[in-house]
Amino acid sequence: MRVSSSYIVFFFHAIVWGGILFFPFFIADPETEYAIGAIPGAFFTLAGLIHLTLFYVNAYYLFPKFFNRRIWWLYVLLSVILVGASLALKTVMLHGLFPEIPTTAATNRIVFAPSFGFYVASIVYRKILNNIHRERQQKEERAERLATELKFLRSQINPHFLFNTLTNLVSLARKKSELLEPALIQLSDLMRYMLYDTQGRRVPLSKEITYLRNYIGLQQLRFEENIDVSTAIELPPDTEPQYLIEPMLLIPFVENAFKHGTSHLEHPEIIVRLSEQQGQLVFNVRNRIAPPSVETSKDRDSGIGLANVKKRLDLLYRDAYRLDIDERDGWYEVTLKLILS
Incomplete structure (x- = not known):
């Protein structure tokens, strides 16, 4: 007491x-x-x-x-x-x-x-x-400003994600694909997570991973066999429910890989790795990119996701994370190391 x-x-x-x-x-x-x-x-x-x-x-x-x-x-x-x-x-x-x-x-x-x-x-x-x-x-005012800014950043994620996902579903509808129905079911699961499970400050790591898997599955339904996606989530059995994480923190990196790693390439390839190393969450996303000689059209909102997640990392984790972004030999790679809590 x-x-x-x-x-x-x-x-x-x-x-x-x-x-x-x-x-x-x-x-x-x-x-x-x-x-x-x-x-x-x-x-x-x-x-x-x-x-x-x-x-x-x-x-x-x-x-x-x-x-x-x-x-x-x-x-x-x-x-x-x-x-x-x-x-x-x-x-x-x-x-x-x-x-x-x-x-x-x-x-x-x-x-x-x-x-x-x-x-x-x-x-x-x-x-x-x-x-x-x-x-x-002053501390209360800073906390209130932080909460307000985080709410704003989260509100940016939802419409940005929905815009891209709905574009994907339109593509399936045009093809009159039988995959549209399971894609809509997966989208409803994603929406449930976004609307009801992310209202608190942190969520169990297991929920974020389920959301990540659903998103990757939704994208694979869209691209079918036209893209090679490799996913490896290597975490101890007790790690996922034990640790908490800021909701929708990992998805922008995967979303960015699908958005910019599937154009102007004969064999698009995306590799997603998630593991735990000495109390750190290590999240690695790699995707092939088009050669510099190929002109690509980059919409003006293409940087919202990554810029958003960088701000959230600075606000919530400060010195408890490391974000490395590398582009070489035809690959774009993002590695996030986050101290679990």
Whole structure:
């Protein structure tokens, strides 16, 4: 059971003020009426109540309400009144309740100086509280901005993916292919995942892999025997349900391979590898690409998927991932290494 931070603060204050109020009773003897020097312990306790009032009135009312550029002068005036009232109360106590205390320079310093010390302490305490509140508010604002940006990035993925998938289904419909029905069933499974299973922050790795397999199967239905797709998912049996991953993080790399690795090639080939190595998820996607001499038409949205996933990786994983993109010898290769959590 977690203890609320407000209770921790309350107990901390109670302990500190308990030590201040009853300090003489901890260190002095009953024979001397718990006096410290010429000042009885009871005086220290009553003066401590005055200091307590001064501290909290300034820290929780005067400073927050009046310390600003517009009415700073009012805060100074009220502070003088507050400190002056504490000094006046101590004077009344000295003459009315403790006339035996000698009026000397040394006793006056012990009696009156703490009022100024507790006033300064209350200002320091208030400033520390303000800094803590400001940092907490900034942290909450950053978290809110992050959540908003992630929602936006996820919302970009869905229409981008659907546009490409529907284009694939149109191709099957034109051919009057019998594969259209199973393709639509697979698409419905993908839509279910996108709409219902990706609402949380992370999803089990097993769900992301199922989504990946469905997408690859949908693309194979479209291209039939016109493309060579090799898929190898090599994970220990307990890895998939054990680890969580940002939803729809892997699919843009495969989507990019199908989109740009199937044009102007006699023998398109795509290789997808997923494995776990020393606590890291290693995802590798390779696809053949057309020679530089072949002109390819690249639509203006072709970079949305990869640019999107790079932003999401930076936002969510920061130093916990490595993304390598290489293009050589007629192959385009992407390798993502991600620390599993």
